[in-house]
Amino acid sequence: MPRPGPAGFNHNLKGNREMKLLTRLATGMVMAGLLGGAAAAKTLVYCSEGSPEGFDPAPYTAGTTFDASAKPLYNRLVEFEKGTTNVIPGLAESWETSADGMEVTFKLRPGVKFHSTDYFTPSRDFNADDVVFSFERQGKEDNPYFSYIEGITYEYYGGMEMNVVIKEVVKVDDMTVKFVLTRPEAPFLANLAMDFASITSKEYADKLAAEGKQADFNQAPIGTGPFQFVAYQKDAVIRYKANPDYWGGKQAIDDLIFAITPDAAVRMQKLQAGECHVAPYPAPADIAGLKANADLNVMEQAGLNVAYLAYNTSVAPFDNASVRKALNMAINEQALMDAVYQGTGQPAKNPIPPTMWSYNDSVADDGYDPEAAKKMLEEAGVKDLSMKVWAMPVQRPYMPNAQRAAELIQADFAAVGVKVEIVSYEWGEYLKKSTEKNRDGAVILGWTGDNGDPDNFMGVLLGCAGAVDGGSNRAQWCNEEFDGLIQKAKVTADVGERTKLYEEAQVVFKREAPWATLGHSTVTMPMSKKVSGYVMDPLGSHDFRGVDIAE
Amino acid sequence: MFRFVLGKLAYLVPTFIGITIVAFGFVRVLPGDPVLLMAGERGLTAERHAELSAQLGFDRPIWQQYLDFLGRLFQGDFGTSLVTKKPVLTEFFTLFPATLELSLCAILVATLVGLPLGIFAAIRRGSWFDQISMSSALVGYSMPIFWWGLLLIIFFSGVLGWTPVSGRISLMFYFPTVTGFMTIDSLLSGQDGAFTSALSHLILPTIVLATIPMAVIARQARSAMLEVLGEDYVRTARAKGLSAWRVVGLHALRNALIPVITTIGLQVGTLMGGAILTETIFSWPGIGKAMVDSISRRDYPSVQGGLLIIAALVMTVNLLVDLLYGLINPRIRHR
Numbered sequence: 001m002p003r004p005g006p007a008g009f010n011h012n013l014k015g016n017r018e019m020k021l022l023t024r025l026a027t028g029m030v031m032a033g034l035l036g037g038a039a040a041a042k043t044l045v046y047c048s049e050g051s052p053e054g055f056d057p058a059p060y061t062a063g064t065t066f067d068a069s070a071k072p073l074y075n076r077l078v079e080f081e082k083g084t085t086n087v088i089p090g091l092a093e094s095w096e097t098s099a100d101g102m103e104v105t106f107k108l109r110p111g112v113k114f115h116s117t118d119y120f121t122p123s124r125d126f127n128a129d130d131v132v133f134s135f136e137r138q139g140k141e142d143n144p145y146f147s148y149i150e151g152i153t154y155e156y157y158g159g160m161e162m163n164v165v166i167k168e169v170v171k172v173d174d175m176t177v178k179f180v181l182t183r184p185e186a187p188f189l190a191n192l193a194m195d196f197a198s199i200t201s202k203e204y205a206d207k208l209a210a211e212g213k214q215a216d217f218n219q220a221p222i223g224t225g226p227f228q229f230v231a232y233q234k235d236a237v238i239r240y241k242a243n244p245d246y247w248g249g250k251q252a253i254d255d256l257i258f259a260i261t262p263d264a265a266v267r268m269q270k271l272q273a274g275e276c277h278v279a280p281y282p283a284p285a286d287i288a289g290l291k292a293n294a295d296l297n298v299m300e301q302a303g304l305n306v307a308y309l310a311y312n313t314s315v316a317p318f319d320n321a322s323v324r325k326a327l328n329m330a331i332n333e334q335a336l337m338d339a340v341y342q343g344t345g346q347p348a349k350n351p352i353p354p355t356m357w358s359y360n361d362s363v364a365d366d367g368y369d370p371e372a373a374k375k376m377l378e379e380a381g382v383k384d385l386s387m388k389v390w391a392m393p394v395q396r397p398y399m400p401n402a403q404r405a406a407e408l409i410q411a412d413f414a415a416v417g418v419k420v421e422i423v424s425y426e427w428g429e430y431l432k433k434s435t436e437k438n439r440d441g442a443v444i445l446g447w448t449g450d451n452g453d454p455d456n457f458m459g460v461l462l463g464c465a466g467a468v469d470g471g472s473n474r475a476q477w478c479n480e481e482f483d484g485l486i487q488k489a490k491v492t493a494d495v496g497e498r499t500k501l502y503e504e505a506q507v508v509f510k511r512e513a514p515w516a517t518l519g520h521s522t523v524t525m526p527m528s529k530k531v532s533g534y535v536m537d538p539l540g541s542h543d544f545r546g547v548d549i550a551e
Numbered sequence: 552m553f554r555f556v557l558g559k560l561a562y563l564v565p566t567f568i569g570i571t572i573v574a575f576g577f578v579r580v581l582p583g584d585p586v587l588l589m590a591g592e593r594g595l596t597a598e599r600h601a602e603l604s605a606q607l608g609f610d611r612p613i614w615q616q617y618l619d620f621l622g623r624l625f626q627g628d629f630g631t632s633l634v635t636k637k638p639v640l641t642e643f644f645t646l647f648p649a650t651l652e653l654s655l656c657a658i659l660v661a662t663l664v665g666l667p668l669g670i671f672a673a674i675r676r677g678s679w680f681d682q683i684s685m686s687s688a689l690v691g692y693s694m695p696i697f698w699w700g701l702l703l704i705i706f707f708s709g710v711l712g713w714t715p716v717s718g719r720i721s722l723m724f725y726f727p728t729v730t731g732f733m734t735i736d737s738l739l740s741g742q743d744g745a746f747t748s749a750l751s752h753l754i755l756p757t758i759v760l761a762t763i764p765m766a767v768i769a770r771q772a773r774s775a776m777l778e779v780l781g782e783d784y785v786r787t788a789r790a791k792g793l794s795a796w797r798v799v800g801l802h803a804l805r806n807a808l809i810p811v812i813t814t815i816g817l818q819v820g821t822l823m824g825g826a827i828l829t830e831t832i833f834s835w836p837g838i839g840k841a842m843v844d845s846i847s848r849r850d851y852p853s854v855q856g857g858l859l860i861i862a863a864l865v866m867t868v869n870l871l872v873d874l875l876y877g878l879i880n881p882r883i884r885h886r
């Protein structure tokens with residue numbers, strides 16, 4: 001499909017006219033509404049890439065859904081500091097972890113108000129009941145909201161093992177909540193900053209239950225967040241307005257609009273025509289043209305992700321580390337960067353991205369050396385090897401084009417005498433078959449971080465617990481030394497000590513080479529130069545807190 | 552006439568039951584598993600997978616699931632979307648007016664342009680008009696919709712700035728949905744400029760969606776007209792000294808229309824197909840795009856419910872076309 005040429009189209013006037021008209025109209029409305037109020041209403045339009053599945057963040061896993069629900073509408077007990085993965089106070093002002101790591105006690109922020117809308121007016125401020133409710137509804141089957149709509153599941157709550165880790169959530173007093181755990185869990189705080197752990201209003205939930213309208217909990221959301229919900233026209237537009245009572249202060253923009261625009265080329269056209277101010281996920285081929293546009297500001301950031309080729313280490317000859325190492329050395333990673341990422345990525349050597357704490361930069365990459373690779377394969381007694389390489393059928397944030405990556409790997413492996421057959425399946429099927437213990441072939445896949453914790457990469461993707469049928473360890477790699485290190489790190493509270501353990505684990509990973517690390521992608525975010533205060537989130541969300549727009 | 556209608560209706564019942572089987576079976580035959588898709592790269596343990604499948608009712612034998620589906624269907628319950636957790640029927644009819652509005656505009660434009668084009672091409676057979684219009688029709692018919700849509704956006708919205716890039720109405724207008732038809736709702740809202748905005752947003756998607764049906768209709772109208780013009784009764788009419796206008800307008804056109812109406816009726820199916828791409832390009836919140844999303848997420852209830860309603864609608868349109876035949880050509884009715 002041809003995409004609009006990169007250096008093509010002048011910023012056209014029509015869009016500007018429309019935006020001006022919009023501002024004028026908004027001015028008029030405010031004038032009329034507030035009887036001559038001082039300033040014009042500021043509206044920011046975000047061309048989002050897809051529709052939210054719903055507005056209750058707990059049952060869903062898609063970033064698109066969190067962008068539209070958890071980020072604008074809700075808060076968590078603790079939050080990620082903007083632009084980092086540092087955990088800072090949110091609805092909890094402070095917290096304390098007991099010496100044995102089995103209890104975490106939160107002091108809640110007083111005076112926080114839930115949204116007042118035309119469908120709900122809170123009678124009380126946020127308190128411990130809301131916190132207990134927000135977790136029990138996801139973890140306790142007897143909670144009336146555990147299955148408040150047909151077919152609802154709490155995928156993240158289970159996925160982050162909260163159902164295993166949390167023994168009990170106890171209301172100590174109105175402003176104090178205690179989490180009793182079943183084991184010490186170092187990433188626990190980071191997990192609580194994740195979107196699924198958003199705090200919802202128990203008062204609102206009870207009101208809906210009394211009226212038999214529980215489904216509205218997912219469609220007419222009430223939170224404590226910087227913006228409040230106005231309306232959603234399915235697959236078209238979501239409207240929010242600034243929460244006037246926000247505990248962090250009212251936002252600079254008055255209205256926030258998500259214009260749902262699924263096609264990347266069209267999204268960029270809308271941005272250039274001035275029909276929206278911010279638009280995510282440009283096609284790599286369009287980026288140069290966007291950068292050349294004087295009206296646009298193109299932000300870039302290393303994504304918190306990794307793409308990898310996972311060997312099946314339970315099948316010969318891939319059970320031999322030196323065979324895996326040799327194959328890694330046969331891959332020309334720079335060619336991969338140029339042809340697949342087209343300048344929107346960086347080579348990877350560790351299973352975690354360089355922006356994550358505990359990244360071990362002293363680990364030496366395998367290096368591209370087909371001659372040495374050939375020799376190592378010979379020494380390992382591998383001759384006339386033919387194997388399968390699995391290529392994903394879809395584009396993912398960490399991997400723009402798996403088919404092309406597979407073709408490059410095919411050519412690289414051919415150069416060292418290894419014959420490669422490229423296979424692919426429908427995406428759901430691919431995810432399933434790639435977890436099979438006796439899978440034939442090495443599989444291209446990747447991961448985007450959930451909470452900025454190294455365990456979320458190394459534990460989930462390379463731990464022994466995942467090396468089972470249906471598990472997330474696609475290399476089926478269970479190394480005692482590595483697993484020991486990450487298990488220890490997971491229950492260690494001290495960050496300095498954890499860092500050491502993870503650094504060491506990366507050395508083991510590199511030596512044993514269960515994966516060929518293919519790359520980390522760079523995330524690009526083009527926006528109008530009128531927009532200020534936007535900070536890119538390393539976790540990949542789109543958050544409009546603190547954003548302003550010039551007239 | 553009554554018996555004719557009844558006879559046609561009798562055909563619909565087995566067809567509809569057949570469609571329930573196809574709609575139910577289709578999405579399940581596809582490889583892939585909605586539970587796994589929800590989990591994504593993380594994967595699921597076998598226990599958790601079984602637990603979730605049971606929660607969603609996918610652990611029961613397939614025939615039981617089908618009977619359950621049928622049973623609920625007779626109570627008017629189309630199930631709940633696995634993704635949005637909303638009733639399928641509500642979801643469908645939230646989106647359907649957008650598709651209907653666009654499709655109606657497209658079929659209207661396709662007919663109003665395609666029909667005269669074909670007729671004139673037939674009358675002036677072999678002329679430059681005939682040749683140009685018929686080769687344009689061939690080009691239009693072969694046009695990849697996605698590329699065509701982007702081309703129009705880049706030229707008319709990007710370079711010229713005449714039309715908006717995508718959406719149904721400018722974001723500055725915000726009013727409650729009454730009919731779901733943006734053109735009507737914008738008039739009802741009474742807001743200045745809303746109707747014009749809605750109309751301007753309709754132009755490009757209508758052109759894109761109308762292109763293929765227009766080409767088909769033009770070619771069909773031309774060949775039907777040519778055939779009729781060669782008939783004896785037309786020659787007789789001409790020999791009687793009737794004006795060319797009366798010969799074509801009165802004697803030939805009515806007979807030539809029969810196959811053309813069939814063609815227009817059949818285009819409803821084509822429109823649904825074209826809507827999928829057109830809606831995606833123009834961020835048009837309709838049912839075509841939603842169906843593709845549901846299929847790729849293996850949202851079984853949404854897919855089977857949506858297919859069923861679409862099939863029922865296509866069947867209804869075809870029935871209406873059949874009835875329209877009867878009006879135009881009494882011979883069909885009496886057969």
